[in-house]
Amino acid sequence: MENDLSGIKAVIFDLDDTLYDCSGTLIVRGRRQVAKTIAKLISCSEEEAFRLQNDLEEKHGTKCNVYDYIVAMYNLPPSCGKRLLDEYICVEISDITLFPGVIETLIQLKKQKYMLFLVTSGEMLVQKNKINALGLGNNYFDKILIVERDREKKKKDYFKEIMQHGNLRAEEIICVGDKIDDEIAAGKTLGMITILFEHGRHYRTFLQNKGMQIKPDYTIKKIADVLELVRRPV
CATH class of the missing domain: 1.10.150 (DNA polymerase; domain 1)
Structure with a gap:
């Protein structure tokens, strides 16, 4: 049974292997x-x-x-x-590009009045450099949050902050990412709608362990597919 997405107000995106090809670069x-x-x-x-x-x-x-x-x-x-x-x-952050349709999808979602958040894990400076190299610091997102390695706060904690920041309920949020045991698990635990992006090494791990209890609500092959799921008149 499919989820009712008519009440969705916000979308959380992961960065690595969700908005660009990290595994292959x-x-x-x-x-x-x-x-x-x-x-x-x-x-x-x-x-x-x-x-x-x-x-x-x-x-x-x-x-x-x-x-x-x-x-x-x-x-x-x-x-x-x-x-x-x-x-x-500490690898050189260069020659990386967004997947096709990412910017267009973000622009359309903003036009449709969705709140957009970027939540990414890694070293603070490295992740900031990636965001800048990809041109994602240009007001596409209402908030960008970086989950630093080896810190107590995890993605689930940042998701809770987003709910408080936007006065949002979990069922009003879509979480899009490639890691079943990270952002997808965090989103599912909180009650968000989850979308697994079919790309990269983490997705391949998911395919090898399909018997795991955590399963996304939807899977997509390209980011523009999010628009089809949340289709709403502009």
């Missing part, structure tokens, strides 16, 4: 970058170090810190874990 770039250091530490080729990162994530899941596993596997000094993670994260 910055993730690859970061792993290629840190592969040089890993290769020296464990005496292998850079290509082998690159594949090792991918293999460990495939085995242990997208939430694992592959660099902690590498440190343990090769008996490296514990400090190497943070060093490798920092090198992976």
Whole structure:
């Protein structure tokens, strides 16, 4: 049974692998970058170090810190874990572009009087650089929130802030993202309508574990599909 979307007043968007291709750009770039250091530490080729990162994530899941596993596997000094993670994260933010239809979709949603929010996780400066590089700081969103790594506040806490900020009930909000165990789970727990975007490494993990209890209300293949779901006369 489909949900009634006639009462929707706001849409929350994730950033990475939802509004642009992070898995195919910055993730690859970061792993290629840190592969040089890993290769020296464990005496292998850079290509082998690159594949090792991918293999460990495939085995242990997208939430694992592959660099902690590498440190343990090769008996490296514990400090190497943070060093490798920092090198992976601090990749050059360039040559990234929004998926087709993103700006047009945001503009149409604004015209239709929806409140729009961007909630993204990661290092504050890195995420800000991504937002600026993608041209998303130009008043498309009513509020942009960055969930910093290793902090107590999680996406669910920021979603609650959005509800208070906009005087919104959970059932009046759509949450769009690619991570079933992050923004989709947070949205479902609060009672929001959830839309899973079919792209990237987190979505592939979802496909491999379809038996998991958390399921999105809808799935979409392109961001413009949101307009079809919330179609409302301008």
